Amino acid sequence: MLYFIDVIIPVPLQKLFTYRITSAEAEFLKPGMRVAVPFGKTKIYTGIVHHIHNHAPTAYDAKDIEQILDEKPVVNAWQLKLWQWIADYYMCTLGDVMRAALPSGFILESETIIVKNASKEIKDTDLEDDEFLIYEALHHQSSLKIQDISNILDKKQVLSVLNRLIEKDAITIQEDIYETYKPKLVRYVKLHKNHNSEVQLHKLLDELSRAPKQREVVLTLFSLSAQTKKPVKVTDLSKASDASSTIIKTLIDKDILEEYFIQTDRIQYDGEDNEDSKTLNEYQATALEEIRSSNEKHDVTLLHGVTSSGKTEIYVKLIEETLKKGKQVLYLLPEIALTTQLITRLQDYFGEQVAVYHSKYSTHERVEVYNNILENKTKAKIVLGARSAVLLPFSKLGLIIIDEEHEQSFKQFDPAPRYHARDTAIVLASFFNAKTLLGSATPSLESYYNTQQNKYGLVELNYRYNNVLMPDIALVDLRDKYKRKRMKGHFSDTLIEEMTETLKEGFQVILFQNRRGYSPIITCQTCGHSPQCPNCDVSLTYHQYRNQLRCHYCGYSMAMQMKCMACGSPDLDNKGFGTEQIEAEVKQLFPDFKVGRMDLDTTRGKHGYEKIITALEQQEIDILVGTQMVTKGLDFRHVKLVGVLNADNMLNFPDFRAHERSFQLLLQVSGRAGRTKERGKVLIQTYNPYHTILQQVSTNNYIGMYQEQMDERFTFKYPPVYRQIKITLKHKDYSKVETGAIWYAKSLRQIFGDFVLGPESPVISRIRNQYHKNILVKIPKKQSLQKTKEAIIKINNSFLSIKDFRVVKVNLNVDNF
Ligand code: ADP
Numbered sequence: 122m123l124y125f126i127d128v129i130i131p132v133p134l135q136k137l138f139t140y141r142i143t144s145a146e147a148e149f150l151k152p153g154m155r156v157a158v159p160f161g162k163t164k165i166y167t168g169i170v171h172h173i174h175n176h177a178p179t180a181y182d183a184k185d186i187e188q189i190l191d192e193k194p195v196v197n198a199w200q201l202k203l204w205q206w207i208a209d210y211y212m213c214t215l216g217d218v219m220r221a222a223l224p225s226g227f228i229l230e231s232e233t234i235i236v237k238n239a240s241k242e243i244k245d246t247d248l249e250d251d252e253f254l255i256y257e258a259l260h261h262q263s264s265l266k267i268q269d270i271s272n273i274l275d276k277k278q279v280l281s282v283l284n285r286l287i288e289k290d291a292i293t294i295q296e297d298i299y300e301t302y303k304p305k306l307v308r309y310v311k312l313h314k315n316h317n318s319e320v321q322l323h324k325l326l327d328e329l330s331r332a333p334k335q336r337e338v339v340l341t342l343f344s345l346s347a348q349t350k351k352p353v354k355v356t357d358l359s360k361a362s363d364a365s366s367t368i369i370k371t372l373i374d375k376d377i378l379e380e381y382f383i384q385t386d387r388i389q390y391d392g393e394d395n396e397d398s399k400t401l402n403e404y405q406a407t408a409l410e411e412i413r414s415s416n417e418k419h420d421v422t423l424l425h426g427v428t429s430s431g432k433t434e435i436y437v438k439l440i441e442e443t444l445k446k447g448k449q450v451l452y453l454l455p456e457i458a459l460t461t462q463l464i465t466r467l468q469d470y471f472g473e474q475v476a477v478y479h480s481k482y483s484t485h486e487r488v489e490v491y492n493n494i495l496e497n498k499t500k501a502k503i504v505l506g507a508r509s510a511v512l513l514p515f516s517k518l519g520l521i522i523i524d525e526e527h528e529q530s531f532k533q534f535d536p537a538p539r540y541h542a543r544d545t546a547i548v549l550a551s552f553f554n555a556k557t558l559l560g561s562a563t564p565s566l567e568s569y570y571n572t573q574q575n576k577y578g579l580v581e582l583n584y585r586y587n588n589v590l591m592p593d594i595a596l597v598d599l600r601d602k603y604k605r606k607r608m609k610g611h612f613s614d615t616l617i618e619e620m621t622e623t624l625k626e627g628f629q630v631i632l633f634q635n636r637r638g639y640s641p642i643i644t645c646q647t648c649g650h651s652p653q654c655p656n657c658d659v660s661l662t663y664h665q666y667r668n669q670l671r672c673h674y675c676g677y678s679m680a681m682q683m684k685c686m687a688c689g690s691p692d693l694d695n696k697g698f699g700t701e702q703i704e705a706e707v708k709q710l711f712p713d714f715k716v717g718r719m720d721l722d723t724t725r726g727k728h729g730y731e732k733i734i735t736a737l738e739q740q741e742i743d744i745l746v747g748t749q750m751v752t753k754g755l756d757f758r759h760v761k762l763v764g765v766l767n768a769d770n771m772l773n774f775p776d777f778r779a780h781e782r783s784f785q786l787l788l789q790v791s792g793r794a795g796r797t798k799e800r801g802k803v804l805i806q807t808y809n810p811y812h813t814i815l816q817q818v819s820t821n822n823y824i825g826m827y828q829e830q831m832d833e834r835f836t837f838k839y840p841p842v843y844r845q846i847k848i849t850l851k852h853k854d855y856s857k858v859e860t861g862a863i864w865y866a867k868s869l870r871q872i873f874g875d876f877v878l879g880p881e882s883p884v885i886s887r888i889r890n891q892y893h894k895n896i897l898v899k900i901p902k903k904q905s906l907q908k909t910k911e912a913i914i915k916i917n918n919s920f921l922s923i924k925d926f927r928v929v930k931v932n933l934n935v936d937n938f
């Protein structure tokens with residue numbers, strides 16, 4: 122009898138590939154194990170065994186496998202089932218899913234570049250002979266390809282040696298990695314608690330009359346804290362009192378001053394005793410009860426709780442219960458970089474049981490976390506991660522929490538698999554009969570609609586923890602302010618007054634502007650020309666800091682021009698404004714305060730994001746200007762005012778979800794204001810203060826927003842009322858895309874009639890020299906999704922069999938965002 126295996130290979134080809142194996146190999150192999158297989162003329166890939174059978178392929182001669190790489194499966198049966206669901210539902214290949222699901226250290230292939238792990242010294246005695254040869258070679262050469270390694274070992278089968286070296290942490294794969302950030306702590310001083318009372322203080326000052334310099338330092342400390350109403354840094358005190366650090370140290374040693382650090386709760390978990398979880402207040406306790414009883418009727422429950430209502434502490438209780446049953450928890454978040462606060466909080470409660478899966482961690486760390494989950498180790502009972510964590514090898518899942526479930530980053534946009542992690546998680550949970558809890562202050566219409574259809578349970582939490590009031594949200598009419606000449610740059614007098622007041626009280630301000638750069642469009646006043654990106658159909662954005670014009674789609678940049686490139690006129694005008702311009706204006710308006718900026722440009726560098734967060738926490742920044750990055754779940758104690766410079770451009774964005782998103786973004790950014798006793802204030806500047814969305818934001822009226830938006834979705838047949846699949850065609854030759862798209866849409870119309878829209882050019886019709894055309898298929902809920910997809914795949918296959926169209930790239934995006 123002949124034996125074969127079908128193998129998933131990480132390439133975007135529809136089919137599985139069949140390879141020949143011996144009967145002994147057939148005996149040994151199991152689905153989910155890795156094998157090294159030849160592919161094409163010269164390539165070697167790591168593939169996953171899908172199943173073992175006895176049927177020779179008819180279309181080609183099956184090749185032999187190169188080598189078996191595992192002794193046990195690295196992909197479990199639930200994963201294979203989930204991969205299949207994703208491939209079917211999101212219309213992609215198992216290979217696409219495999220690439221997204223496995224840490225790259227698992228899928229060595231011909232192109233992989235191996236480097237030495239510089240952060241670890243490995244003893245020669247810990248290495249086998251073949252391992253040593255490779256390790257030694259990496260002393261002389263900074264990197265090696267698989268072929269080089271074959272040459273060194275003088276054999277073809279090298280992936281298993283490399284896998285061993287990866288497990289030993291001796292080598293790693295060349296890629297960008299992320300290191301955990303340790304904030305540099307700022308030293309602050311205050312008066313020692315021994316001298317806090319009036320009497321003690323007088324006594325102290327008397328005593329110090331014999332040491333005038335020391336006395337002066339103490340008095341300077343008083344005046345500094347009275348002036349700034351903020352913690353006083355050692356360096357500032359030393360400067361202001363002209364005292365050496367030795368004098369300050371003496372005062373600290375004498376217990377007159379006390380040194381301290383503001384480190385909030387972001388330090389690394391040190392393995393100390395775990396804390397008990399917090400006692401819930403009555404609203405939280407009721408919500409928890411409601412979730413429990415909802416779980417008896419529903420697999421999925423939505424917790425709609427206002428910002429700062431204490432949703433996390435409720436999650437913690439549910440996690441405790443799940444762990445007691447010996448089950449695993451998956452905790453999904455929109456972006457892991459933004460969650461240092463949360464990681465520490467969970468580690469305080471659950472210690473070592475918390476594992477974080479981060480796409481930017483090193484290969485070794487990811488492989489380690491993956492294996493810990495695969496083996497259901499205690500170290501990985503609670504898995505915290507962004508989107509791709511839903512693809513990890515769970516085997517005893519009891520609970521999935523999806524925090525900020527409305528965030529669009531849960532949907533992968535490019536490349537395939539274009540999956541939605543929330544929806545995929547719900548499917549995953551169903552394999553285990555596990556419960557899913559969605560949390561948000563501003564739920565997606567999709568999820569809220571599901572609660573109204575009684576598909577999901579709904580639990581509401583309407584009070585902030587500790588009776589903190591919701592911020593007071595006011596709208597500022599820009600048209601009126603401009604008319605009455607009450608504007609300074611992009612700041613209304615109202616915003617300036619509120620900022621002045623807030624800063625005077627020692628609180629911080631966050632300013633939100635949804636665009637980065639200085640100004641998005643430069644126009645010649647004489648001929649109307651504005652500089653365009655040569656690769657994309659967009660204007661270049663002016664970045665003052667580098668004096669450059671930059672494309673936000675492909676990264677193209679050129680030096681800023683002093684004269685119009687078309688007519689030579691020096692008369693250039695800026696249109697629109699970004700964070701950079703706002704930062705510059707704030708610095709002029711408030712020269713005595715520290716201004717920080719958080720956007721893609723300032724957070725790109727290593728730890729850029731963490732440095733800004735730390736500076737804000739340590740009150741090194743008084744005013745933070747930023748893009749939507751500042752709206753994400755940050756919990757700062759001293760932010761009292763949030764200003765939105767212009768709410769209009771996001772409301773006018775041409776997308777059926779623009780209004781829903783604006784509502785979510787504005788309420789989320791408002792949630793950053795006044796999270797402690799002091800009531801926060803939010804000012805939203807706009808040309809349309811009567812816009813219904815802004816009215817709904819200012820009254821925190823989620824239901825009003827929901828009903829009105831749903832009316833529109835019904836009228837215009839948009840999700841969640843209808844499903845939709847977006848088909849994008851791309852090619853560098855415009856006429857190819859155009860004729861192809863017309864053909865494609867016509868074929869679709871023959872089946873789906875009026876439910877096909879397009880082809881249309883998107884707002885940005887060319888990106889990186891590729892022209893885009895979109896076709897949209899709307900699918901009524903009653904129509905079979907399966908049949909619809911089959912029909913689309915058939916058309917797609919015919920399309921790709923036409924010679925002229927074969928070169929056109931087609932992306933299928935199910936439930937597109
Ligand atoms: P949300 O996630 O709903 O925005 P959080 O869970 O971050 O809110 O809670 C807001 C703040 O209130 C946090 O600092 C948290 O530690 C605190 N908090 C919430 N619930 C409790 C509780 N039961 N006991 C003590 N502090 C709590």
Ligand code: ZN
Pocket residue numbers: 645646647648649650685686687688689690
């Ligand atoms: Zn010109």
Ligand code: ZN
Pocket residue numbers: 654655656657672673674675676677889
């Ligand atoms: Zn470009």
